[in-house]
Amino acid sequence: GAVVSQxxxxxxxxxxxxxxxxxxxxxxxxxxMFWYRxxxxxxxxxxxxxxxxxxxxxxxGVEKDKFLINHASLTLSTLTVTSAHPEDSSFYIxxxxxxxxxxxxxxxGDGTRLSIL
Amino acid sequence: xxxxxxxPAALSxxxxxxxxxxxxxxxxxxxxxxxxxxxxxxxxxxLLLIQSSQREQTSGRLNASLDKxxxxxxxxxxxxxxxxxxxYLCAVIGNEKLTFGTGTRLTIIP
Numbered sequence: 001g002a003v004v005s006q007x008x009x010x011x012x013x014x015x016x017x018x019x020x021x022x023x024x025x026x027x028x029x030x031x032x033m034f035w036y037r038x039x040x041x042x043x044x045x046x047x048x049x050x051x052x053x054x055x056x057x058x059x060x061g062v063e064k065d066k067f068l069i070n071h072a073s074l075t076l077s078t079l080t081v082t083s084a085h086p087e088d089s090s091f092y093i094x095x096x097x098x099x100x101x102x103x104x105x106x107x108x109g110d111g112t113r114l115s116i117l
Numbered sequence: 118x119x120x121x122x123x124x125p126a127a128l129s130x131x132x133x134x135x136x137x138x139x140x141x142x143x144x145x146x147x148x149x150x151x152x153x154x155x156x157x158x159x160x161x162x163x164l165l166l167i168q169s170s171q172r173e174q175t176s177g178r179l180n181a182s183l184d185k186x187x188x189x190x191x192x193x194x195x196x197x198x199x200x201x202x203x204x205y206l207c208a209v210i211g212n213e214k215l216t217f218g219t220g221t222r223l224t225i226i227p
Contacts, residue, residue: 034214044161110159
């Protein structure tokens, strides 16, 4: 079946560091990938939609300059948390589907736990 | 704006019992609905996908139903096992986005 790989799974770094998270679709091409954020004991909140070859679409309230998204190929999207601060500590998860999401299940990565000291 | 609610927020049942998890959504203009499970500190595992034209889907001990007109879906788990303990999330797909429910944290008591 479809597999989405996310790396790294866990990051601990100092405040002010920029952190890059990778999301790869391993056995299919994904023109669209999604990035979510999840705080403890809460549900997933969509941050942005990553479109291959074009700019990402950010949800209201998400700072595009803070969370840089690059989708340079059909199998890779990256999320960079720039100048991270403790309030950016969270669980970040990406997802992708084979084709248009209306008819296909979304497949999720295993998530990245980001802890900013 | 689509809002998805799951009741109850937490549920504990003895092993072997059948159980039902509920999901409701405010905007019935959806393309499909997907149920996931999430283990602590992990990503999401897709369980079932129901297209908007369908009324139910089954996979093993799991059965999911969808009543789009009333904005409701249920996930039925038969003969529950300790390994079923996890958080269960429903998500509706509309306008190219997933909107997640608040989740139900399920604990199966051995």
